[in-house]
Amino acid sequence: MINKLLIAFFVLILSATSCPGGWGVTCINFRRGDTNGDSTVDIADALFVMNWLFSGGPAPTCNDATDANDDSSLDISDSIYLLNWLFVNGPVPGSPGPFGCGLDPSQDSLDCLLASGC
Numbered sequence: 872m873i874n875k876l877l878i879a880f881f882v883l884i885l886s887a888t889s890c891p892g893g894w895g896v897t898c899i900n901f902r903r904g905d906t907n908g909d910s911t912v913d914i915a916d917a918l919f920v921m922n923w924l925f926s927g928g929p930a931p932t933c934n935d936a937t938d939a940n941d942d943s944s945l946d947i948s949d950s951i952y953l954l955n956w957l958f959v960n961g962p963v964p965g966s967p968g969p970f971g972c973g974l975d976p977s978q979d980s981l982d983c984l985l986a987s988g989c
Contacts, residue, residue, distance in 0.1 A: 900972040901936040903964040904953050905988035908932060912969035912988075914957060917950040924950075933987035935975045941965040943979035 904912035907919040908931075920937060922928030924947060931937040937945050940952040941964070955961030956969075967973025972989035975981070 898974055899933070899935075899983040899986050900974060900989040901933045901967065901983050901986055902969060902972050902988040903936060903941070903967055904939045904956075904969045906931045906933075906937045906939075906949075908936075908985065908987045910988035912953065912957075912964070914954070917953040917957070920945075920950045920953075921947070931987075932985040933983035934981040935977075935983050936987035938979075938981055939964045941977055943977065943981060945981075 902910065902912065904916055906916040909915070916939075919928070919931070923930055924945075931945075934945060937949060939949040939956075942948070952961065952964070956963060963969065966976050972986070
């Protein structure tokens with residue numbers, strides 16, 4: 872019985888700490904910048920964030936994907952970052968990036984309820 876409890880405890884510890892966010896953060900693959908979850912990063916994603924922030928539009932289902940500039944906050948700068956990348960050759964959104972799916976390597980409190988575009 873003790874062995875089963877120890878194994879269950881270690882499985883719990885490993886699963887909770889294997890995600891880059893650590894305790895309480897769910898590991899879900901996402902595409903950075905794909906705020907509307909349509910599997911592409913384009914102007915619609917920047918507009919989705921602005922609609923949510925300023926017009927009461929639907930909330931994103933993946934905060935990690937919405938955090939395009941990876942500064943651990945969700946605000947207008949994420950839309951500006953996306954528009955800068957899309958139209959003025961600005962820096963590409965950080966890992967896992969807009970072209971593939973992956974986990975967030977950043978240590979922040981942002982999380983995903985659903986996989987965004989993956």
